Amino acid sequence: xTGHIYRDVILEQHVRLFGGTMGAEFLFIxxxxxxxxxxxxxxxxxxxxxxxMDWPAHSPDxxxxxxxxxxxx
Numbered sequence: 001x002t003g004h005i006y007r008d009v010i011l012e013q014h015v016r017l018f019g020g021t022m023g024a025e026f027l028f029i030x031x032x033x034x035x036x037x038x039x040x041x042x043x044x045x046x047x048x049x050x051x052x053m054d055w056p057a058h059s060p061d062x063x064x065x066x067x068x069x070x071x072x073x
Contacts, residue, residue, distance in 0.1 A: 003041055007040050007044050011045065020048075026051070027051050030052065053067070
């Protein structure tokens with residue numbers, strides 16, 4: 001997968017539409033893999049005002065629900 005395909009197929013067709021229905025509380029999590037990181041992906045998310053969760057590449061913590069519990073207190 002390339003950054004262009006990721007933007008055109010995943011971000012534009014799915015993430016943007018879902019984020020629009022969720023509103024301001026939408027927080028996007030991706031795996032921080034190489035296709036997810038090019039400038040075109042970042043620009044796409046910024047243009048749609050979508051917040052990306054900080055997630056280190058190759059994170060040993062593969063369970064994002066733990067972050068949700070931390071956010072909820």
